[in-house]
Amino acid sequence: xxxxxxxxxxxxxxxxxxxLDTNLSGEFAQLKFRGGPGDEHSFPAERLRWEQxxxxxxxTCVGWPAAHGGRGCSIEQQVIFFEEYARAGAPGRVxxxxxxxxxxxxxxxxxxxxxxxxxxxxxxxxxxWCQGYSEPGAGSDLANVxxxxxxxxxxNQWVINGxxxxxxxxxxxxxxxxxxxxxxESVGHKGLGFFLMKMEQPGIEVRPIQQIxxxxxxxxxxFDDAVCDAGDIVGAPGDGWKVAMGLLGxxxxxxxxxxxxxxQNELDEVIRTAKANGKDREPMIRQRIAQAHAExxxxxxxxxxxxxxxxxxxxxxxxxxxxxxxxxATWHRSxxxxxxxxxxxxxxxxxxxPYELTRLQALFLYVRSDTIYGGSNQIxxxxxxxxxxxxxxxxRPS
Ligand SMILES: Cc1cc2nc3c(=O)[nH]c(=O)nc-3n(C[C@H](O)[C@H](O)[C@H](O)COP(=O)(O)OP(=O)(O)OC[C@H]3O[C@@H](n4cnc5c(N)ncnc54)[C@H](O)[C@@H]3O)c2cc1C
Numbered sequence: 001x002x003x004x005x006x007x008x009x010x011x012x013x014x015x016x017x018x019x020l021d022t023n024l025s026g027e028f029a030q031l032k033f034r035g036g037p038g039d040e041h042s043f044p045a046e047r048l049r050w051e052q053x054x055x056x057x058x059x060t061c062v063g064w065p066a067a068h069g070g071r072g073c074s075i076e077q078q079v080i081f082f083e084e085y086a087r088a089g090a091p092g093r094v095x096x097x098x099x100x101x102x103x104x105x106x107x108x109x110x111x112x113x114x115x116x117x118x119x120x121x122x123x124x125x126x127x128x129w130c131q132g133y134s135e136p137g138a139g140s141d142l143a144n145v146x147x148x149x150x151x152x153x154x155x156n157q158w159v160i161n162g163x164x165x166x167x168x169x170x171x172x173x174x175x176x177x178x179x180x181x182x183x184x185e186s187v188g189h190k191g192l193g194f195f196l197m198k199m200e201q202p203g204i205e206v207r208p209i210q211q212i213x214x215x216x217x218x219x220x221x222x223f224d225d226a227v228c229d230a231g232d233i234v235g236a237p238g239d240g241w242k243v244a245m246g247l248l249g250x251x252x253x254x255x256x257x258x259x260x261x262x263x264q265n266e267l268d269e270v271i272r273t274a275k276a277n278g279k280d281r282e283p284m285i286r287q288r289i290a291q292a293h294a295e296x297x298x299x300x301x302x303x304x305x306x307x308x309x310x311x312x313x314x315x316x317x318x319x320x321x322x323x324x325x326x327x328x329a330t331w332h333r334s335x336x337x338x339x340x341x342x343x344x345x346x347x348x349x350x351x352x353x354p355y356e357l358t359r360l361q362a363l364f365l366y367v368r369s370d371t372i373y374g375g376s377n378q379i380x381x382x383x384x385x386x387x388x389x390x391x392x393x394x395x396r397p398s
Contacts, residue, residue, distance in 0.1 A: 005080065009074075009077060009080055012080055012081075013080045013083075013084060016084040016085070017084045019057055019059065020088035020090055021088065024090055027049075028046070028053065028091075030046070031046055031091035032090070033089040033091075034091050035047050035091040035092030035093075035094075036092045036262050036265075036266075037262075037332075037363060037367065038213050038357070038359070038366030039359065040217045041215040041216070043091070044094065047091050047092070047093075047094045048128075051093065051095045052126065054125060058071060059071075060095065060122070060123055060124075060125055061123050062077070062078060063104075064103060064107065064119075064123075068103075068107050069119060069120065069123045070123070079261075079303060082261040083261050086261035086264065089265065094125075094128060094169075094172070095128055097128070097129045097168070097173075098121075098122035098127065098128060098129035100250060101131060101177075101250055102118070102122065102177055103122045103123075104250045105177070105234065105250065106118055106234065109243045109246060110234050111231070114232070114234065118196060121174070128169065128172055128173045128175075130167050130169050130170045130175075130176045130177075130199075130221075131168065132147075132164040132176045132179065133145075133179055133244065134164060134165050134167075135147060135162070135164055135165060136165055139166075140378075140379050143188045145162075145180065147160060147178065147179070147180040147181065148180055148181050148184055149180035149181065149193050149233075151182075151230070151237070156229070157227045157228065158193070158195060158227065158232065159225055160195065160197065160203070160223040160225075160226045160227070161223055161225060162223050163221070165209075165220050165221075166209070166218045166219075166373070167206075167218055167220070168373075169217065170206045170218070170219040170221050171208060173199050174198070174199055174200070175196060175197060175199060176221065177194060177196055177197070177247070178195045178223070179193070179194055179240055180193055180223075182233075183237075183238060186238075189241035190238065191238050192238065192239075192244070193235075193237050193238070194233065194234040194240040195228050195233055195234075196228060196232040196234065197228045197232065201227065203224050204222070204223060204224075205221070205222040205224070206219045206220075206221050207220045213362050214357070248375070251374050260299065263331070266339070266363060269339075270335065270342050270360065271289060273339075273342050273343060274289065277342075277344060279341075279344060285338075285341065288334075289338065292331070292338060296331070298327075302320070302323070303324075306324070319388050322380075322384050322388045323384060323388075325374060325375060325380050326384065329374075329380075330371060332367050332370045333370055333371055335367065336363050336365075339363050340360065340364040343361070347361060347364070
C-alpha cells in the first residue's frame with residue numbers, strides 16, 4: 001500500500017500551498033473556511049470571483065486532461081491539491097458540479113462541438129452547472145424518470161416537459177444537465193436522453209426549497225416547453241442511461257475528494273469547542289473525538305489504498321473505492337452528532353430567530369443529507385454487495 005507521495009508530488013504540494021497562501025488574501029481573505037456544508041449560501045458572488053481567480057492560476061479542473069484545458073493531474077496530485085486547499089481554509093467551490101460532473105461527462109461522452117462549447121466556461125469559472133436527475137418519483141430508482149423530450153424537427157430543437165426536484169444550486173446555475181425520456185413509450189433505463197440545457201429561458205422555472213438549515217441550497221425545477229438545440233444531447237437519443245451512469249461514477253468517485261479534505265477542519269473546530277467549554281473532560285465525548293480522529297485516518301489510508309491500486313481508464317476509482325461514499329457519509333453524519341453534543345445546551349439555542357445558526361449547528365443539520373444524496377447508504381450497500389462482492393442482485397420490480 002502506498003503511504004507517502006513522491007518527491008515530485010511533494011514539490012507539487014508546495015506549489016499549491018504557495019499559490020493559495022499568496023492568493024487567499026485581500027478581498028478573498030473573508031472567504032476562508034466559508035461556503036462548506038450548511039454554509040453553501042454564503043458569499044455566492046465573492047466565491048464566484050474566487051473561482052475565476054483559481055482559473056487564472058490554472059487551478060480549476062486540475063484532474064481534467066491537458067488536451068481539454070485541465071492540468072492533467074494524477075489522482076495523487078488531485079488528493080494533494082484538495083488537501084492543501086482544505087488546509088489553507090479556501091472556500092467551498094461554486095463550480096464543483098461543472099468541474100466534477102458535467103465536464104468529465106462531456107469529455108468522456110460529448111462531441112468535439114459540445115466540448116468546445118461547454119468546457120471553456122467551466123474551466124474559466126464563468127459558467128455554473130446543476131444536475132437535473134431526481135424527480136418526485138425518481139430518486140434511488142432513477143430509471144423511473146418521467147420528464148419527456150420531444151424532437152421538433154421544424155425548429156431543430158429538443159422540447160422538454162416535466163419536473164426535477166432537489167436540484168442543488170439551480171438558482172445560481174447557467175446550465176443544467178437533464179435526463180429525460182426521448183421515447184415516450186419507454187420504461188426503465190431504455191429510451192432516455194442526456195441533455196445540456198440553458199437555465200435562463202422562458203420554459204424553465206426554479207422554485208427554492210427551504211431546508212432545515214433555513215437556507216435553500218436546492219430547488220424544484222419545472223420544464224414547460226423548455227428547449228435546447230439538436231446538438232445538445234450527449235450520446236444518441238435512447239442512450240442517456242449510459243451517459244447518466246458514467247456521470248454517477250464521477251459523482252461517487254474522485255469528485256468528492258475535496259469535500260472530504262474539509263472534514264479535518266470541521267473535526268478541528270469540534271475539538272477547539274470541546275476544549276473551550278470543558279466538554280473535552282467528559283469521558284464519552286473524549287472517546288467519540290478519538291474515534292472520529294481514528295476513522296478520519298482510516299478514510300485517508302483507504303484513499304491511499306485505492307490510489308495504490310489501478311484506477312479506471314476514465315479516472316474513476318475501482319472496487320475498493322465502492323466503500324468510499326458509505327464510509328465518509330456515515331462518518332460525517334456522526335461528526336455532526338458529536339458536534340452538537342459538544343456544544344451542549346448552547347447547541348440547542350438559536351442566536352437569533354429564525355435560523356442564525358452557528359457553524360456546528362449548521363453542520364449537524366446539514367449532515368443528515370450526506371447519507372442520502374449521491375446514492376443513499378442503502379443503495380451504496382447494494383452496490384458494494386452486487387458489484388464489489390458479486391453477491392446475487394436484489395430483486396428488481398419487473
Ligand atoms: C442535499 C441534497 C442535494 C441533492 N442534490 C441533487 C441534485 O443536485 N440533483 C439531483 O438530481 N438530485 C439531488 N438530490 C437528490 C438525491 O439524489 C436523492 O435524494 C437520492 O437519490 C434519494 O432519492 P429520494 O430522495 O427520492 O429517496 P428514495 O429513493 O425514495 O428513498 C427513500 C428511502 O428508501 C431507501 N431505498 C430506496 N430504494 C432502495 C433499495 N433498492 N434498497 C434499499 N433501500 C432503498 C433509500 O435508501 C431511502 O432511505 C439531492 C439530495 C439531497 C439530500
